[in-house]
Amino acid sequence: MSMPQSYDVSLLDEERYRLLVEAITDYAIYMLDADGRVASWNPGAQRFKGYEAWEILGEHFSRFYTNEDRLARVPERALRTAATEGRFESEGWHVRKDGSRFWAHAIIDPIWDRSGELLGFAKVTRDLTERRQAEAELRRSEQKFQLLVQGVTDYALYMLDPEGHVSNWNIGAERIKGYTAGEIVGKHFSQFYTEEDRERGEPERSLETAKREGRFEREGLRQRKDGTRFWAHVILDAIRSEDGELLGFAKITRDITEKVQAQKALTQAREELFQAQKMEAIGQLTGGVAHDFNNLLMAILGSLEILKKRLPNDPALKPLLDNAIQGAERGAALTQRMLAFSRRQELNMQAVDVPALVNGMMDFVQRSLGADTRIETRFPGRLSSVVTDPVQLETALLNLVVNARDAMTTGGLITIAAEEHVASERPAKLKPGRYIRLSVADTGEGMDPETLARATTPFFTTKGVGKGTGLGLSMVQGLTEQSGGKLAIESWKGKGTTVSLYMPVADSSDCPQSSETSMPSPTETPKGAFTILAVDDDALVLMNTTLMLEDLGHTVLEAYSGTEALETLRKGDHRVDLVITDHSMPRMTGSELASAIRDEWPDLPVVLATGYAELPSGGDNRLPRLPKPFSQNQLQEIVASVLGGGAAPGGAD
Incomplete structure (x- = not known):
């Protein structure tokens, strides 16, 4: 048999309990004799049962049950269960004095004297009608909301003492945070914050704000038990006694990760759509004018070549003709580069001598840099050729050099280097084989991890509106992968960036060494x-x-x-x-x-x-x-x- 237990409850705990009960749930606490007749009646019972004490004392408690439950002898079974098992607990419909029904949570405990004789029962009834209605309404609302935002919103509801230690823990908190009540009650709530926020004193600042203003609300990153992070909407309310003493804090945390991600995805989609529309317009424009522009260059180049053949070998005229021909050829190269931005080109795969290609474009590259930017090349004495399109590789290198220049706002050093790598080293998850690592390194501002992760995303740029297409690195990546290699980017905030192109070493059977050998x-x-x-x-x-x-x-x-x-x-x-x-x-x-x-x-x-x-x-x-x-x-x-x-x-x- 279960013997009664006594609890030593402090006045402060009683006050907390009273505030919590009045804020959330009402209780009816009364006594029954051994036969089930009402022996005592508290104001709470009177408040939601509807009976005055003189009306109900001596009456059998079964009148609080519905006709269906009385016919099923539920009241008798409840007393019998409490007497034999030491406790009876259930939820169901109960009846007030005016005949209205309410959903109740009832607990019946037996009371024994020192000799073990049953004196009666202690009964606690809790009105759950509003909560049950609210839960049903919440379920309906959540179903509608889920259709709207395609996500589910959970809440963590728990209390903190005045110093910020967790004093209770609900299932929603366990689900969101990952801690069980036994693991977290008594621990400081600051462990839900990220290490960066703890170093900045965010937990203490939130408590001070709630204590001073009565409420603190914010969105930010929080940390689960397993170390993963989620985006949270947090509300912290100060709970005070009637005389204004701070009893603690009520904390509500809502996981809004899906909502934030959806907003970010929408914003990114809008930005990418704008960039795509801009590039589509440029592509249509360049495609439309390319034919006419190339025809003009065709007429210029053809006439200059014939003129060069037919004119006498005059030292004063030859440089002028050569300059005119070079200018027209540069115009043709510019047209091809413009077209490369607007549409994918079929690669003209060749065995390319990387040092020779880089050295051949250095004069042009130097003119693209400011006076405060230096450029160096580092190549070994012997280096195998790579399999790629030389024109597209030249364009890719030019893009990387321009990016490096833009990353060094106050000038610095750009280093173009090449060395041989074996695939077994797996520097960039390469297939087995020999590769040449061609890298462009700068001493600029570098990228943070988030920017680095998106660096090769088409249309993503950090240069601001009108200063970059966001296609440079994605084009370089496309060329490298089409050539059978991989692109790797290393960057550290404040320490610069290194972009490496791993391209396969050319085999004599792969492709001709140059365009001349194919003639x-x-x-x-x-x-x-x-x-x-x-x-x-x-x-x-x-x-x-x-x-x-x-x-x-x-x-x-x-x-x-x-x-x-x-x-x-x-x-x-x-x-x-x-x-x-x-x-x-x-x-x-x-x-x-x-x-x-x-x-x-x-x-x-x-x-x-x-x-x-x-x-x-x-x-x-x-x-x-x-x-x-x-x-x-x-x-x-x-x-x-x-x-x-x-x-x-x-x-x-």
Whole structure:
């Protein structure tokens, strides 16, 4: 049998208990005799049962139960359970004096005298109606809210003593924080804060604010038992007695991680959408003007090359011509770089000598830097070549150097270095093999871990609006991975950044060592003159193409459109060996012309000349390509490569 227990409750604890009960729940505490008749009645019982003491004393307590429970003999079973097991506890509907029902939590404890005789029962009833209704309403509200924000919100509700030690702990707190009540009660609440916040004195500051102003509310990072962090909305209320004495604090913590992440994702999505729309507009603009701009450069370069051949070797004129040709070639390179920002280019994979490539662009790089920025190169005496696109690698290095320059607001040192690495070292999770590590290091401000994690994200930039596209590092990463390697970034706040490109070492069977090695040798170059049909809707370009071909000894037929070209071929006045056609022409593109030629003259080769980095939709990527603007050497090379395989003159007549 269970014997009664006594509790030594301090006045302070009684006051806390009274404040807590009046704030949250009402209790009815009364006594029953051994038969279940009411023997005492407290004001709390009178308040929510509805009976005055003189009305209920001596009456059987079963009148508080519903008819259904009385018929099921629930009151008798409750007393019997309490007497035999030492306690009875249940929740269910009870009835007030006016007949209204309320949801009650009831506890019945037996009371024994010293000889073990049953004297009666102590009964505590708690009205849970409002809580039950609130829980049902909360469940309905949470279901609606979950549909709206696609998340669940939990609450940690617990008390702190005046010094900030946890005095009680609810299930929500256990779920959010990860501690059980036995692990955390009595511990200081500052252990929920991050180490950085503890060093700044945030826990103490929050208690002082709540003590001074009555309430403290803030959002910030908090720490769970397992060390993981979550974003929390915290409310801290001071609890005082009637005479104003501070009894402690009520603390509510809400996990809003999903909400904060959703807001950040939305903000980031908006920023990326803006950048994407801006870059799409730039891409459309550059794609539209590239053809016309390259045609202008084509006319300039072609005329300058022919002029250089035909002018006397005058020392006063030659430098001027060379400068003009170099300027036009730089304009062509600039166009290709602009196109690289707006659309992905097909890589021209070659074996590239890294030191030679870097040294070849140093003059241009130096002019891109300020007077207070120095640049150094560090290469070993012997270094294997890498497999990549040399033009795209040059563009990537230029992007990295510009980023390094921008990171050093007061100047500093940029170091371009290269060394060989073996994949077994796994510096960047590489596949087995030999790699060259090409790095660009600066002594700038560096990046924090959060910025470093997003550094290669397309359209992410720290340079501010209008100062960066956010595509530089993502382009470098794309080039490196397309080349079969990996990109690695090391950065420390205040100590600079090192960006490393791990690219595979070139094998002799991978690709030609340079563009010159892929050209037909003099013995492979087709002998004799050919009849070539040149097609272009731009008169300047067509004139220069004709001049360069005729200067090479070929006979040239001209056509200003695809329709005119077909008419020329169908006339049969000349046996045509090769067709070189522009792609972007009105009414019939170069690809469409090639298709028509293939239908009628399947053995007649066609070369597509275009200023686009990638052919627009509908272009025939199977055709040999001659990139605009092209030089006479490139023109000679494409003729040699297409007709050098034994094609007989006179493909169409």
